[in-house]
Amino acid sequence: MSEPNEHTSLLIPHDEEGQSVRSREEVELGHTSIGERLSYNDYSTIDWLHCLVKDSYRFRALHLRHGTRASINQHVDACSGWIAVSLIGIIMAFVAVSIDMSVATVAGLKYGYCAGNPLVSREACCEYVHKEGINCDRFTLWSDRYWPQFGIYVGWAVLFGIISSGVTMFSKTVLPAVGPEAKNPNGYSHSNSNSNYNRYGQGKSLYMSAGSGIPEIKTILSGFVIPHYLDFRILVLKAIGAVFAVATGMSLGKEGPFIHIAACVGQQVANRFEKYRENAGKWREILSAACAAGLSSAFGAPIGGVLFAYEEICVHFPRKVLWRTFLCSMVAAITLKALNPHGTGKVILFETNYGTSYRPEHYFTFIILGISGGLWGGTFTMANLLWARWFRNIRLIKGRPVLEVFFVIMVTAALQFPNPVTRAPGVEIIKNLLVNCATKKDTWVCRNEARTDGRWDYIAWLAYGTLGQLASTTITFGLKVPAGIIIPALVGGALFGRLVGQWVTTISPGIFAMVGAGAFLAGVGRMTISLCVIMFELTGELEYSLPHMIAILVAKWTADAISKESVYDLAQSVLGHPFLDTEHALRLIQHEPSATVQAILPPASTMAELTIEVPSNNKVPQKVLKEHLNYLHRRGLMDGGIVLTQKGVLQGYIAEPELEYGLNEFGKAFGEDKEVRLFGDVDEGEYDLSNFVDRTPITITNTAPMEYAVEIFGKLGIRYLCVTEEGSGRLVGFVIKKRLLIYLDGLKD
Template sequence: MVKSHVSVEEQAMANSTIGERLAYNDYTTIDWLHDLVKDSYRLRTIHDKKSIRGKAIAAFDSSSGWIAAAVIGALTACVAYIVDICAATVSDWKLGHCTSNPFLTREACCSSQTSISEPPITECELFKPWGSSYVASFSIYVAFALLFGITSASLTMLTKGELPSAGSPDAKDEDGVEKTAPAGKIMYMAAGSGIPEIKTILGGFVIPDFLSLKVLLVKAAGAVFAVSTGMCLGKEGPFVHISTCMGYLVASLFPKYRDNGRKMREMLSAACAAGLSVAFGAPIGGVLFSYEEISTYFPRKVLWRAFLCSAVAAMVLKGLNPTGTGKLVLFETNYGTSYGAVHYLVFVVLGIAGGIFGGVFCKLNFLWGKSFRKYAIIKNYPVFEVFLIVLATALLQYPNPLIREPGDMIIKNLLVDCKTEDSAESWVCQNEARTDGNWEYIGWLAYGTLAKLALTIITFGIKVPSGVIIPALDAGALFGRLLGQWVGGISPGIFAMVGAAAFLAGVSRMTISLCVIMFELTGELEYVIPHMIAILVAKWVADALGKEGVYDLAQNVLGHPFLDLDHSMGYIQLEDVLVEELLPPQHTMEQITIHVPASNKVRRELLEEKLVQLESRGLMDAGLVLVQNGQMLQGYLAEGELEFGLRELGKLYPADAEVRLLGDAEEGEFDLSSFVDRTPMVVCAKAPMEYAVEMFGKLGLRHLMVTEEGTGKLIGVIIKKRLVAYLDALKHRG
């Protein structure tokens, strides 16, 4: 007996037409339909038991998704609390230290001084700057920023991994000879926001070790130091990655999710909501963000569990109180004034500016990733790139008092309402109250907007944990506050708030979720309509400059396979093509076709030869098609199952044994028929290409058989990666 690598449910499926299936390989696609049927076998097994124990097991199984969602939310909030506290403290070390407790933030240090002094002291004496002169403070600021940047990048290097190439199959050189499998690509699992990779995973692909405990820990620690550098990045994207890692680790404790790729992705979609919930204190916005921006498959039950996961995360974070305010709202505002019809024009202008900013940012960041990061010294030494960008950021940002502090503090300062009593000490309000002219202040606002645009372009994509949400909000708030200087009768902070939303909409193309996030972020329900106007205009303008948002372009730069159904259908509808356009070349079909004789058995040597050919192509999603009686389709045998059958089960059989692929096996036969999918999905070669795109996108197929019109004979096989490569070529051609 050879121990099987499959679950009990898979073994139960061995005698069905679905076929037994092994765990998914690296960078392969999951089979959504197969996993759906697999879960049905599991449910029937559980609910067949009529005893009290069986009913208890069924009840626990039904509630396990809710339990997992609640645990994920609570643990995500705990990690977010630690990261928030550490990032705030470490970031302030660039400016000075608290003499009473070096682990206190500047704000907490000054608050403790005020509480023990009678009467309160207006100037914070407990927080001491490192240098007494501007040059000394500047130098120490830069030195600490470089130290934090190198630390974050060095931690990120610990998550280096190699993935198989996702290149197009059936590639040939100039002489028509098939190329060998392309070399795998290097990937740093903890780098960037993680959202492009999560979208790839939720779209049905497998990225090994991306959601491991090691990556979670490195991501959290790296985010602390990355944010503390002052670079144009945020921890909101990394929080989504951290919550998804937590979702994977918790869900893996339940066999229901661990052994089923489809079910696991349901829980990962719910976990994503917790990430944004703790990042912004926006539980509803987090749910909508997961639905609108990240998830491919989001049925109603996932919505409910995402709602619970996000709510629990918000409740636990509120209880832990990392901000010290006892509130979830990060940037609470109360402007006390309303807007008039004339201000709608200003909101439209902010939307246009946000769309232009987002479109320009996406194009330039894409070109930067394709050009600058291709240089050998940058590609081979990513820590050096981080060093250069931290240095450039510190030199450009420190002279400007508006952008010297961390990104979330920049937004908080720019959203201030100068009509309130507690705003007297605000540097922004002091400059706006000047009667001798504030052109220097206006210059700082303009300088800050341009600096944020330039620095965010070169920063997004470096090898540290980083997100793009906070920098986009910063740039929008700077521009909105700048525009507000010429609009009378209303607080400039309102335009900073709406401008922040417009700029982020232009970068990410978020709409409904962003509007809700801004409401939860500021507590200003009255300004929902201005946000809606600016966000819609920003999206329209940005889409006119380029259809893809920053996360879609990041997937292209990183080379992750992803079937974007919305964008893909737009390209296909402009082309008059049929499914036969995707048929593999004749030599490829010869390599992957097995003509099964009437005995339903083939020589082992033939299968060994076919397996070597499949492996040489570097496509672990590939497989063999089984035909009989003149190319009539009989089944599909994936590479992973073929390899396991020959290399593991085959140890018990001689090298010249015949292998059964179809029919009922007899005692002692080398039988691989249980691995054969006898019911693969089929489409006619003359069907419109839209059929294939919809079938892959909506059904989550790994492969699609193509038959000849009229005869029903098999003439081709399409795997998901081949369709993705074809769509990418269409997109770049367009």
């Protein structure tokens, strides 16, 4: 089911039969080949202000009714949001546990199999055997010799990678686009949404289950539409692909994909409630809560999940959404604890207990870790982009994403398998590196650190592991498989922190591994408060929140000094997803002296096609409206509409979906030559579209500072601004959000 459309008429929420009136979804956007060309036309936008007013109409209509049934409906409506987010939290926890168990089972096949039950993981096999009182040797290795082990390990990894990439190929989708050559001869669309896809051309291609999904979710939550990105089919493909991608052993994680999967779960649940199904703005509030449940299920970090959604993903985050997000994340964590996937009865993933505290002289080491994490984070985005541009343009690789995955797996296996530190899955590597050798001495790390012969081979393995991890992460991010950056960054930071800890002997080196993990993730993701909370929720070490704060802030400052964009910002830019970051936009505008709204006005030829001068009788011929609707389609301005003036003064605005709906649904009954009323009182039998006209469009003067336009678009979440001339009040322009984004993109260059 596609996401809701907010363009139901505000004044006529239902038709004569009591059915809700919904014009078609605005998904038919694309490149225009005639006239002015706009970027981002594969995406349409919603209007948060419109959605707010629409929900107010619905609320008033619901509460005007009286009686027992009406009272029950009102209480159900009031509780529907809380019920929805609770269901999302429960379902997401079950999905997360299923994926975790599947990853553990599939990944174990690279090493061997459980003689008692080949379908269980190595950890589960050992636990099962231990309960029987039998030695854990029941988990049988494929071979006792190194080279056969290596060959089998690589063979399974390649197979898993091909499966994951192959599954991802099934998620390839071409966004619909607008093209004049595919237009209906009458210049307007049919009411059947399926005909829209046949009528319009093709736009951008997307592998919807590839990557982490966080850039796309940010785009959706900022008010843009990516059709079918959260469908149930994508959920299934993402989950299957993530299982096999993580099982390969490549430098990627499932935590980012969990957020996309949670958003898919959120859509499935939200669409069961009419309140959210019919309102795109309210629907996105539920998705915000779902994203927090995704991270909470991945890490067992409910508070960190809420803060991550607030800090990194969501644009519209009012207090009510915060409360519901808190509930959703909490329910996910409660369900996760009840399911007990780690067998400890706790949700803490990397529980540690160092038993010692840091001293003031250790602050310098925490700062060093922060600087190192920032240096890597600042250079990672540039290195990854340079690698992608070079490697993916090689003739053998270009256009063959599955082959690219094959080569990266071969390189990753060659780097990781020889190293005893990095041979295990990412989560296991972090657990081993965070260990406190004062209480647990039977691990490979602790046995080597207990040696008194200098341990230079062990230090070399740590150094080699750090460099190999950072290099493999650089070449892995961006592959056409479900993949996140969180676990790889934590692994790289933990390796470097443990390495640094070999020269600071006053406290456990595991402490520096823990702080280093957070610093490296902060450098690449630019998270601050949410990351600090996630780290102490992951480890249970609240005492070390101050070292995390120091390292995370230093890492962010260092990374920002090199590159202002986080890895998610870069991915959004590279993928071409529209996103209005008001803080970043205001920084860009500060470097432009005297930037005013005049700079983003469309050309006069475009304005002529977008404007109708309404006569004093408040009526215009139907064919005039159809001609202007045809202009919108031809230019791909499906986010726009027609501006209505009288004597050059702005009088109203009618959006493209409302205009198209009115012409399609009512035009047949009145004929082609009938005049259409747009303003004023309606006489019986008149062709009336005045209910579809917004008589209070948001306006701004052409001499207003550009900062005004950025703040209005960003804070109000509107789709358009009408620009008037200072002093006279005459209409001089009509600006949609995409035009502002194009202007800001030009400032980046």
